[in-house]
Amino acid sequence: MKAAVLVFPGSNCDRDLAVAFRAAGFQVDMVWHKDQDLPAGTDIVGIPGGFSFGDYLRCGAIAARSPIVSALKRHVEKGGYAIGICNGFQVLLETGLLPGALMRNAGLRFMCRSVPLEIATTASDFTNGYDQGAVISLPVAHHDGNYQATDDIRRALQGEDRIALRYQSDVNGSVDRIAGILSENRRVLGLMPHPERAADEKLGLTDGQAMFTSLAASVVDA
Amino acid sequence: MKARVHIMLKTGVLDPQGEAVRHALGSMGFDGVSGVRQGKVIELDLAETDESAARAEVEKMCEALLANTVIERYDVELI
Numbered sequence: 001m002k003a004a005v006l007v008f009p010g011s012n013c014d015r016d017l018a019v020a021f022r023a024a025g026f027q028v029d030m031v032w033h034k035d036q037d038l039p040a041g042t043d044i045v046g047i048p049g050g051f052s053f054g055d056y057l058r059c060g061a062i063a064a065r066s067p068i069v070s071a072l073k074r075h076v077e078k079g080g081y082a083i084g085i086c087n088g089f090q091v092l093l094e095t096g097l098l099p100g101a102l103m104r105n106a107g108l109r110f111m112c113r114s115v116p117l118e119i120a121t122t123a124s125d126f127t128n129g130y131d132q133g134a135v136i137s138l139p140v141a142h143h144d145g146n147y148q149a150t151d152d153i154r155r156a157l158q159g160e161d162r163i164a165l166r167y168q169s170d171v172n173g174s175v176d177r178i179a180g181i182l183s184e185n186r187r188v189l190g191l192m193p194h195p196e197r198a199a200d201e202k203l204g205l206t207d208g209q210a211m212f213t214s215l216a217a218s219v220v221d222a
Numbered sequence: 223m224k225a226r227v228h229i230m231l232k233t234g235v236l237d238p239q240g241e242a243v244r245h246a247l248g249s250m251g252f253d254g255v256s257g258v259r260q261g262k263v264i265e266l267d268l269a270e271t272d273e274s275a276a277r278a279e280v281e282k283m284c285e286a287l288l289a290n291t292v293i294e295r296y297d298v299e300l301i
Contacts, residue, residue, distance in 0.1 A: 057287070057288070058290055061287065061290065062287075065286075065287055093292075094290065099292075100292065101290060101292045101293045103235075103236075103238065103293065104238045104239055105238070106236075106238050107238075108238055108239065108242050146238070148235065148236070148293065173236075173238065
């Protein structure tokens with residue numbers, strides 16, 4: 001059971017993500033952005049939060065064109081798992097692996113606090129450890145988390161039950177209060193809140209833990 | 223040859239930064255401003271000397287990296 005955590009210049013949640021994966025039983029490799037391939041046998045790729053390439057041009061834009069992201073695309077096309085958190089979500093949107101875009105928060109403020117979130121679907125290996133409609137608390141820390149998509153994409157996300165998490169109340173202007181979405185095959189999750197920062201009792205927040213443990217259970221079964 | 227790329231949010235995409243600038247202008251007494259859209263300008267120094275080849279190359283760059291065509295449109299100007 002192997003996880004690969006991608007590391008870009010400016011990533012700053014990479015080690016937290018590695019800790020959360022390890023706690024759930026994964027063996028973790030840290031993979032530099034210039035690498036051409038993922039380690040053999042990688043089950044899931046974690047794209048961490050931070051400020052890859054200083055958020056230059058657009059958040060996640062330069063990271064999305066790095067060599068390791070070509071390997072990530074091949075992994076996802078083969079049906080591999082991936083989770084992109086915060087800046088990692090921005091990278092997944094910039095690669096086109098998930099639809100839509102993240103824009104500057106509607107209130108223009110950098111939001112840094114724990115927020116209540118609704119589990120909008122349990123039909124994914126990331127969220128099947130929660131109860132449908134459960135409200136959990138996870139930290140957010142972002143300036144560009146305002147999820148926007150065309151009406152067609154919004155309808156597809158709704159119709160295909162691909163909205164994984166919703167803010168309980170508006171945080172950043174995101175359409176339909178979307179905090180996280182799934183790919184068509186439900187094996188890629190992008191989300192703005194940080195489950196990896198809420199996955200250890202010593203930190204006082206544990207609501208993110210189930211995301212990693214349920215994933216571990218699914219990978220073992222697969 | 224130089225190229226100047228203008229990148230703007232597509233019509234209909236809400237621009238929170240432009241809105242903030244509009245509010246600031248209003249509070250400074252510039253009350254004749256009914257809308258502000260903020261974009262970016264990127265200048266490129268090109269080795270290419272043929273205009274149409276340069277334009278085609280820069281448009282390819284816009285599609286591949288410079289603009290996020292989900293929310294942005296671009297306009298290439300050769301100078």
